[in-house]
Amino acid sequence: MTRTLLTLTAALALATPAAAQDMFIDNATIVTATDVRPDTDIEIRNGRIARIGANLRASEEVPVQMGGFVTPGLFAPYSTLGLVEIGGEASTNDIGSEAEGSSVSELAADSFNPYSVHIANARMRGVTHAVVAPSPDGDSIFAGTGIIIDLSGDFGSVIDEAAFVHVAIGQRGAGLAGGSRAAAMAQLRGALRDATRTYDDPDDGDVLSRADAAALRPAVNGRIPLMVSVSRASDMMRLIALKDEFSRLDMILVGAEEAHLIAGELASADMKVIVDPQENLPASFDSVNASFDNVLILQAAGVDYAIANLGALGVSKAGTLNQHAGNAVGNGLSRQAAFAAITDTPARWFGLPTNSLEVGDAASLVVWDGDPFEVTSAPVAIMIDGENVGTDSRMRRLRDRYNPLSNSTQPHKYR
Amino acid sequence: MKSKTALFLCSALMLSACDGPNGNTKEETKESVTFELPQAFPSTYSAQPSETVLIRNARIIDGTGEPTDATSLMITDGKIAAIGADIDGGDADVIDADGGFVTPGMIDIHSHLGNYASPGIRAHSDGNEITSPITSEVDAEHGVWPQDPGFDEALQGGVTTLHILPGSANLFGGRGVTLRNVPSRTVQGMKFPDAPETLKMACGENPKRVYGDKGGPGSRMGNVAGYRKNWVKAAEYKKKIEAGDEPTRDLQLETLAGVLNGDILVNMHCYRADEMAQIMDLANEFDYKVTTFHHAVESYKIADLLAENDVCSAVWADWYGFKAESFDGIPENLPFVHAAGACAMIHSDDQYNIQRLNQEVAKAWAAGNRAGLDISKDEAWQWLSTNPAKALGILDQTGTLEVGKRADVIIWNGDPFSTYSRPQSVFVDGARLFDVEQRIKPQSDFRLGTEVER
Numbered sequence: 001m002t003r004t005l006l007t008l009t010a011a012l013a014l015a016t017p018a019a020a021q022d023m024f025i026d027n028a029t030i031v032t033a034t035d036v037r038p039d040t041d042i043e044i045r046n047g048r049i050a051r052i053g054a055n056l057r058a059s060e061e062v063p064v065q066m067g068g069f070v071t072p073g074l075f076a077p078y079s080t081l082g083l084v085e086i087g088g089e090a091s092t093n094d095i096g097s098e099a100e101g102s103s104v105s106e107l108a109a110d111s112f113n114p115y116s117v118h119i120a121n122a123r124m125r126g127v128t129h130a131v132v133a134p135s136p137d138g139d140s141i142f143a144g145t146g147i148i149i150d151l152s153g154d155f156g157s158v159i160d161e162a163a164f165v166h167v168a169i170g171q172r173g174a175g176l177a178g179g180s181r182a183a184a185m186a187q188l189r190g191a192l193r194d195a196t197r198t199y200d201d202p203d204d205g206d207v208l209s210r211a212d213a214a215a216l217r218p219a220v221n222g223r224i225p226l227m228v229s230v231s232r233a234s235d236m237m238r239l240i241a242l243k244d245e246f247s248r249l250d251m252i253l254v255g256a257e258e259a260h261l262i263a264g265e266l267a268s269a270d271m272k273v274i275v276d277p278q279e280n281l282p283a284s285f286d287s288v289n290a291s292f293d294n295v296l297i298l299q300a301a302g303v304d305y306a307i308a309n310l311g312a313l314g315v316s317k318a319g320t321l322n323q324h325a326g327n328a329v330g331n332g333l334s335r336q337a338a339f340a341a342i343t344d345t346p347a348r349w350f351g352l353p354t355n356s357l358e359v360g361d362a363a364s365l366v367v368w369d370g371d372p373f374e375v376t377s378a379p380v381a382i383m384i385d386g387e388n389v390g391t392d393s394r395m396r397r398l399r400d401r402y403n404p405l406s407n408s409t410q411p412h413k414y415r
Numbered sequence: 416m417k418s419k420t421a422l423f424l425c426s427a428l429m430l431s432a433c434d435g436p437n438g439n440t441k442e443e444t445k446e447s448v449t450f451e452l453p454q455a456f457p458s459t460y461s462a463q464p465s466e467t468v469l470i471r472n473a474r475i476i477d478g479t480g481e482p483t484d485a486t487s488l489m490i491t492d493g494k495i496a497a498i499g500a501d502i503d504g505g506d507a508d509v510i511d512a513d514g515g516f517v518t519p520g521m522i523d524i525h526s527h528l529g530n531y532a533s534p535g536i537r538a539h540s541d542g543n544e545i546t547s548p549i550t551s552e553v554d555a556e557h558g559v560w561p562q563d564p565g566f567d568e569a570l571q572g573g574v575t576t577l578h579i580l581p582g583s584a585n586l587f588g589g590r591g592v593t594l595r596n597v598p599s600r601t602v603q604g605m606k607f608p609d610a611p612e613t614l615k616m617a618c619g620e621n622p623k624r625v626y627g628d629k630g631g632p633g634s635r636m637g638n639v640a641g642y643r644k645n646w647v648k649a650a651e652y653k654k655k656i657e658a659g660d661e662p663t664r665d666l667q668l669e670t671l672a673g674v675l676n677g678d679i680l681v682n683m684h685c686y687r688a689d690e691m692a693q694i695m696d697l698a699n700e701f702d703y704k705v706t707t708f709h710h711a712v713e714s715y716k717i718a719d720l721l722a723e724n725d726v727c728s729a730v731w732a733d734w735y736g737f738k739a740e741s742f743d744g745i746p747e748n749l750p751f752v753h754a755a756g757a758c759a760m761i762h763s764d765d766q767y768n769i770q771r772l773n774q775e776v777a778k779a780w781a782a783g784n785r786a787g788l789d790i791s792k793d794e795a796w797q798w799l800s801t802n803p804a805k806a807l808g809i810l811d812q813t814g815t816l817e818v819g820k821r822a823d824v825i826i827w828n829g830d831p832f833s834t835y836s837r838p839q840s841v842f843v844d845g846a847r848l849f850d851v852e853q854r855i856k857p858q859s860d861f862r863l864g865t866e867v868e869r
Contacts, residue, residue, distance in 0.1 A: 087737040088620070118736060233867075261867055278767055281533045282564055288534065288865040297869075311767055312734075319733065323774065326834035369785075375774045375834050376781035395735075395745045402715050403747075404754045405787045412716070 021047040021388055023381065024058035025367055028067025032356045033340035042070060044363045047386025052359055065381050069368040071339070072355035073128020073151075073384060076318040077274045077306035077346040078254055081119055081130050082112040082149065096137030097144075104191070104208065104215040106144035108134045109161040114153050118318075120393035123151040125319040126366045126379045129159075131346060133166045133227065133254075141173040141187050142166070145215055146227065148350050152384045163350055164252070165219045168229040169239070171286045185238060192246050195220040222248030225272070225349065231286035233258035240269040252349065255279075255310060257287035260294045263301035272349060273303055276310035277328035292331045299337055306349070307341040326373030335373065362386035445659030452673040456556060458606035460595055465493035465845030469504030470826065473512035478519040478801045478815035482793045488517060490822040493845035498816055510840070516831055518796060519816050520575025520823030520841065522803035523769050524682070524729045525709050525762035528566050529559030529579055529594075529602070533766060533861075539563075543582030544589060548626050548641055551614060552666035553589035555579045559602045564859040565766040570596045570849050571856060572770035573831075573838040575823040576607060578807055580615045580709075583684040584625040586632065586641045588615035590670060591682060593807050597843055598857045611680050611808035613706075614670055616642070618685035618694060619740050635690065639697065646701040649675055680706040680808060682729075686740035688716035695724045707806045709762060711752075712744040718755030727758035727806045731768070732775040732782075749776070749798060750783020750790055760802035772799055777832040792832055821845075 023044045030037040030052075041056035042049060058064050085092035094111035112132060122130075129150050136143040143166040148159045168176065173184030190207035195216035202210040219226040230236055230253050243249055252272040253259065257279050259266055266273060277295045282288040298305045309317040309324045325338040344354040355364055363383040370377035382389050400406075401415045408415050470488045477483045477498065489497040489504060530542035541558030544550040559579055569577065575596050581588035591613035594605040618638065627633035632641050649671030655662045656672070673679035681698075685691050685708045698705050704726075708714065711728040712735060714721055721728060730752075735744025752759040761776050763769035780795040804814025813821045822845035829836030841849040849856050 085736075086739050086742060089739060121736075261869060278770075280770075281568060281766055282861065282865065284534045285536065289867055312765055323778075323834060327771070327774075330835040330837060373834050375778040376832060378781070378785060398743055399745050399747050399786055402745075402751060403786055404718065404751055 021045075021386060022062045023363075023383070023388065024056075024062045024064045025067045025070055025381075026058070026064050028070040028367065030357055031069055031071045031335075031339060031372065033072070033336065033344035033354065034356055036336075040070075041067070042357075044383070047363055047383070049357065049359050049361045049363050052357070065367055067367060068370050068377070068380070069372050070357065071126075071366050071368065071372050072343050072357060073364055073366050073382065074126045074321050074342050074372075075344075075346045076122070076127050076130040076308060076321050077342070077349075078308040078310060079122075079130045079132055079318040080135070081122060081132055081151070081318055082114060082116045083108060083132060083134065085113075085116055085118070094134075096135040098138035100138065103136075103140035103142035104145060104165055104212040106134065107162065108132050108144060108147045109158055112147060112149070112158060114149075114155055114157045117394040119151050119153045121395050122318040123153070123382060123389065124379060124391045124393045124396060125322070126368065126372060126382070127151055127318050127321055128364060128366065128382065128384050129347070129352070130318055131163070131350070133164075136166070136168045136172070136176055136229075139176060139178075141168050141176045141184050142191065142212070142216075143168070148352065150384050152387065152389055159352065160350060162215075162218070162224065164225040164227045165216055166227045166229070170230045170232050170235040171284055172229060181235065189242070189245075191216060192220050192242075192249075220246055220249065222250045225250045225252045227252045227254055229254045231255045231257045231284065233261040233289070235286070236262060236271070237265065240265060240271060243269060254308075255287075257283075257290040257294060259303070260291060260297035261289055263297050263303055266298070267302045267304075271303070273298060273305040274308050274310070275305055276308055276324060277331065277333070278309075278311065278324055295328050295341075296332050299333060304345065304349075305341060306345045307338065322372050322377075323375050326375070329373055338373070447657055447659055450653050450656050450672055450676050452612065452676065452678045453669070456554075456603060456606075458608045459601065459603040460597070460599075460606055460608050461604075462493050462844035463597065463846035463848065465490065465822065466842070466847055467491050467507045468510060468845075469502060469507040470510045470512055470517055470824070471504075472514060473517040473826070474514060475816065476516060476518045476793055476796045476831075477817065478796055479817070480794045480797050480801065482791065488816060488824065490824065490842065490845045493822055495816055495818055495820050495822050495824075498818060510826065512826055515829065515839075516827040516836075517816075518573075518825050518827065518831060519800040519814060520825055520843065521573045521772050521799045522807070522814060523569070523574050523577040523763050523772060524707065524760060524803040524806055525764045526569075526577045526579055526769055527582070527764065528569060528577065528766060528769070529561060529563045530555055530581070531766075532560045532563035533565050543584050545582075545584045545625060548584075548586045548622055548632060549645055549667060550581075550585050550589050551587035551645075551668075551670040553581060554592065555581050555590060555615075556592035556602050556606065559592065559594075559605075561599050561602055561605060562859045562861050564861055565769070566596055567857040567859055567862075568766070569769045570841055570843075571838065573773065573825045573841055574769055575825075575841065575843045576804075576807075576809070576813060577769070578613065578682075578803075580613075580682060583615070583617035583621045585617060586622050586638060587645065587667075587671070588617055588684075590679075591615050593809065595843060597848065607809060612673060612678060613680045613682050613807070614674055616681060616683040618683060618690045619687060620738050621684070639693065642697055643700070645671060646675070646697075646703075650701065674703050675701065677704070680806070682707050682709055682806075684709045686710050686712045686738070688713035690740075691726075692717055692720055695720065695726065707758075710741070710764070712741045712748065714757070714759070715745065715748045715751040716743075718752045718757050721752065722755050722757035725758070727760065727802060728752050729760050729762040729803070729806070730779075731764070732761065732778040746779055746782035747786050749779035750786070750788050750795075753790065753794075753798070754783070754788050758802050758805065760798045760806065762803075773831040773836070774834060777834075780832065795832075
């Protein structure tokens, strides 16, 4: 019965886009980064949250959606969404470039494709916002400049075109810089100094061209974060030391498997951290201390952290955000902390409004059929900035075409 | 088994000392012999000491696919001694599961633990003999490092048996090996006693990409031609031996002849539906059987064909998109294949994924039911232990909780279909190798002294 109702709602959403911005969510548990409100009804009119309360009645002609859980959309703090269609096919892959003499000024915004199939595939799993990061390649430790997107899948979806600069140090940076950590750090330090100098000639810089130095300047000034891929504790300590010379740097450390060894130092230095709570193996000599306890210790020490899937296989990562956060809960993190780490925390870092689902807000939310941390749960309705974006995707269409319950006698290509 | 091996060696190596009582020599009469696969590197596995224990008050998923009324399970001498509603445990230690779940130990049919060990340094890359598209002579067990810390973490995730395969660069990648997930200084000490031999083969993009500039294959056409040429050779080799000829022992062809003889189970990396259909025709041409397609991202498109041919699919829940042949992956693959009556199971292919195979199954199970199927948890559990055991030829020994089988058992702290649940105790042959409360867990040599005390 419930399923029929949901299907009807979805069908209606597709058929009449105007009315789709109205929705009555009946008897849901609202979960946000700050609170949990059980047994609550929500009415959305014209894309805005019109009413929230207990035992409300749906206004006439507003489609009713059976609630399970309602949350703000999830915010993937690290992804490659829109930069790559098929990882192994270079022709479809703009994650990194080996171009010589260019680095920071390569803009992910130029590569980003809002029509990538992976955007809808991740969205139907509850992700509505994402950091999109290029990866370093070639001979520069700098990957380029990343963006913040929503997953509406249209051309308005880039929220911030120059949101952060991504760089790699440690083992990866050493490989790019010529073979040692010292070379990587020398390149980073030289680049940061270049970003503060005046160029009379395009080749004035020690490390960066004039264009790259200009692109790095907002990061040196702390106006946008410098995102640093790093794993080993000793490398993170050297990054903290970098603040002696560049005090305004706003660093976000990605990976940070050994952060728990220096949690106090990271907290004191206001270092932000993106961790994957499922990283527990010594994947390299940079992370021999990887542990499930990492995120728990960061929480206890007051480190400002977000949670991401940093594991294998790029494009499928963003869609499993709830599982990775849920596993942190399974290992002892509080649900509220884990939820903040995949919603409000990355939003706050990049200057987006946090989302506590209040009356008057443009509806940006996900209705789940169960606890959003459970791998068995899935979204049944999704709104981004007041727009009902549905749960359609390429995956969903393949599913429907090959569903064994289909009673179509047509060849699959006609289904 | 020993005498059979000797017989083969005689015929293969023409040792005159092996001549029978009648003193026949090969010039005089060629007696037809049966092809017997030689055995080497025997298992030295011996179980850790078993507990005598009665687990009570449990919600048991037994792996048979059917719900059970049993709430108690008795372990004696490494075996499941009894399972039922009301068991007299005698002097056995009693574990009150307090209504918690008890399941069979999980089995991963596709792992590279040990042959791509952590840390992932170049020295630990021992899983793929990327020197020729035909390397059926190599064996994964010779590349397994028993100190891979990944084994220990997989055990804590409830994996009690795992199948280590060579990588997928080659058309014929080499033999796989089935291991017990137990502490051991040697690979032989982990080898599942008498588990059938296996062969890894690979379809599609990998072989043609790797060898396209190195003499081929450079296309899917070349892939299939490469399989066929070598099956022809293998059939001739086998025929020679059976005719009483004594060809020089050829390790490549010996493995392939073992497949043709039905002694070696074919595990084939294959993503695309159309390609799997062609491989099933190939198997018919040379009269062998593909036991399991691995990755099989598009199995859902030909689930009926797979059921008809009795071929299993070992799949991920939701990995897709990293190669063109994985572009059409959907989370419903596993349940859709199952719903068509074909054998399906989860696999990891990954040192992290192997630590939560239950969650991967839960994801696929929920996606299938959301698409309209009605699969119970008891039924879906078969994707975690029963079907992989069947595909590896060890279902008579493990994979379900049935009397007489090896006591490979997990006690959970919650529903294994929940993100929040974890194994609390893991028994392998009745030995408690992991236990949260008792702080029992293995630790690889590598971890000693590399981890910093906080």
